[in-house]
Amino acid sequence: MKKLTEKNLTESVLSQIKTNDARKEKIYKSFIKHLHDFVRDVEPTQEEWAQAISFLTATGQISDDKRQEFILLSDILGVSILVDAINHRAQEEVTESTVQGPFWRDDADVMELGANIAQGDAFDKGEPTVVRGKVLDSDGNPVVGAIVETWQSDADGFYDLQHEDVDKNLRAVFKTAADGSFWFRTIKPCAYPIPDDGPVGKFLRDMGRHPMRPAHLHFMIKAKGFRTLVTHLFLEGDEYLESDTVFAVKDSLIVPFSASNDKNEAASLGFEVPFYKANYDFVLKKEK
Amino acid sequence: MKKLTEKNLTESVLSQIKTNDARKEKIYKSFIKHLHDFVRDVEPTQEEWAQAISFLTATGQISDDKRQEFILLSDILGVSILVDAINHRAQEEVTESTVQGPFWRDDADVMELGANIAQGDAFDKGEPTVVRGKVLDSDGNPVVGAIVETWQSDADGFYDLQHEDVDKNLRAVFKTAADGSFWFRTIKPCAYPIPDDGPVGKFLRDMGRHPMRPAHLHFMIKAKGFRTLVTHLFLEGDEYLESDTVFAVKDSLIVPFSASNDKNEAASLGFEVPFYKANYDFVLKKEK
Known part of the structure; x- marks a missing residue:
């Protein structure tokens, strides 16, 4: 040296x-x-550097099996979406990916197509919604037996992982039918703040930024021979589409959630009116 | 957006x-x-980025009131010493500063000049040493009543904070005498690895680096009207002076620890022979 x-x-x-x-x-x-x-x-002054050390330490210490504050930090700094973009270049013909976020869990229940993933209070407090779509390859062929995992927040903006006393809710794993289709019942997702009672929330306030994410459903779709797709569907018209605090919005992922007053269709779904309908076909990238 | x-x-x-x-x-x-x-x-691939998130999280989580792994990380990346250098430019005529490290604590005991700061086993296992010096201003005048705080590892390379069952040891606060002098008894510090059983240790091994620090005494010296000095004294001849894992060595801070077989002097200090003697005069920077 x-x-x-x-x-x-x-x-x-x-x-x-x-x-x-x-x-x-x-x-x-x-x-x-x-x-x-x-x-x-x-x-930096030595005091400023000590503050940076304290911030990083607190960000690790508030993380546990239910909360991942460093993923949040990566998200709000735009790094998660940058890493995502770098890893998904030149894929015009397939569905765009976006960040996974900190609320995925590895033990979601497998459910039958059509199941209602909103249990108990979460359903009663929410606006009933049916989501339908297909999983396709880039030639338009159905992907049969694709694994479609979805997860979302409740009407108060919380994921099951954020509740002390609530077990798995608002998440499930489905398998596409012979025509590549899937469908499930749930509630309409709502815009919500990322957890902002920790170091990352304080950092956002220090930057003069809000903690809000536009309403969205998460998806992770897997099928043999295809690259796993991690993405969101965003609700058209949400006020935070232009300023998502984790920079995850892509135009191609914005979907209308249309209100319906059709009482017969509502009854067949076990819903009351009004209810909401969303449709989206996911296109997977073939693995080389 | x-x-x-x-x-x-x-x-x-x-x-x-x-x-x-x-x-x-x-x-x-x-x-x-x-x-x-x-x-x-x-x-980065998404897996690599997830590894980075896990590393940062683990670095926060292993930190507690006795262990500060993010300071270690900052130290081994050369950032602590860079921040120190930036904050202490153009001070040729005063003692050079170096990193504070993670083992300072705010409750060291105030002791009388000449006290032995190595208690019990720590003294018995170590090589007895007497450290003498003065605190001066840049004109060579003594700084009377300067607060001289020192801390160091034991003969096994551990600080008191790293022991479960040992209270304060090998650290003390002294006040300089009317001629600016201080002295205390202790044991000879030894080279030691930084705590390498955590994420930072693994990172060092991944980089092909050793975790060793050359033997040193820490000092923090405060006096009214002067800038606080945080520094080390390093033992001349240590094999890790050229590759200190936290990059803290400065030539001006390397000091001979001379062996002595003088039985009379040893007896007057309560030592047996051989014992070691080190001398250093610290020069403080006047505050503007």
Whole structure:
């Protein structure tokens, strides 16, 4: 190591990295270089740097099996959607992806097509909605037996994971029928703030930003021979489509949720009027 | 918000920041810009990005009132010493500063000059050492009543904060005498690994780096009218002076710890032979 000075320090740190893994070497060196560039650009006081350390520590410490504050941080800084974009280039003919968010869980129940995924209070407080669609390949052929996983918030803007006392709700896994179709009953999703009672919420306020996400349903769609699609469907007309705090909105994912007063159709669905109808066909990318 | 694309995303995220605090605006915008630059440079897969999220989360979660893993991370990336360098430019005539590290605590006992700061086993297992010096201003005048705080690891390389069952040890606060002098008894510090059983240790191994720090004593010196000095004294000849894992070594802070077999002096100190002697005069910067 040379005599360390403010000027040669970055080079000295980089010179200590001795791995045969070229990918790791690239990532670590780039990270250190950009982190040092940031520090040289803003020249933090030692108090400011201590605040940054405290912020990162608190962001880790508030995370647990139900809450992932670093994913939120990545989301609100636009990094999650940037990583998503980098990994889904040049896919004009297939459905666009967007962020997964922090509320997916690995144990959603498998349900029959047509099931109502809104249980108990969540259904009673919400606006009844039926979602229909197909899973297709990029030639327009149905993808039979595709796994369609969906999850969403309740009418108060909370996911099941955010409730102390509520078990799985407003999420399910379906399998597409012989014509590639799926359908399920639920409630209309609503716009909601991301959890903003932690370090990331404070950071948003410090930046003069709101914590709101436009109303959406999450989807993760898997089928053999196709790339897994992680995406949202957004409600047309939502006031936060232009300023989603996690930058996840894409025009192609905005869908009308049309109100219906058809009493017969409502009765056949076990709904009262008015209820809402949404349709979307997902197009998967064939794996090479 | 414009239609978001991979290309315009960074600009869109920056445009959402609306604070009247110019300093915060500069820091947040610079951070987002450099973070996006890093992501664009390495183009992480989504799995790689998920690993980064997991790493940051674990780094926060292992931190508690005794362990600060994000300070360690900042230290081993050379950021702590870079922030220190930025904040202590052009001070040729005063003692150089270096990183504070994660093991300072705010409740060290005030002791009389000459006290032995190594209690019990820590003393019995160590090599007895006497440290003497003065606190001076840049004109060479003594600084009377300066607060000299010191802390160090034991012969096994652990600080008191790293032991479950040991209370305060190997740290104390002294006040300089009328001639600016201080002295205390202790044991010779030894080279040690930073705590490497956590995420930062794994990261070091991934980078092909060792976790070692050369032997050192920490000092924090405060006096009215002077800038607080946070620094180390390093032991001359230590094998890790050239590759300190936190990049904190400065030539001006390397000090001989000379062995002595003087039985009379040893007896007067309550030591057996051999024992070690170190001397250093600290020069403080006058506050403007």
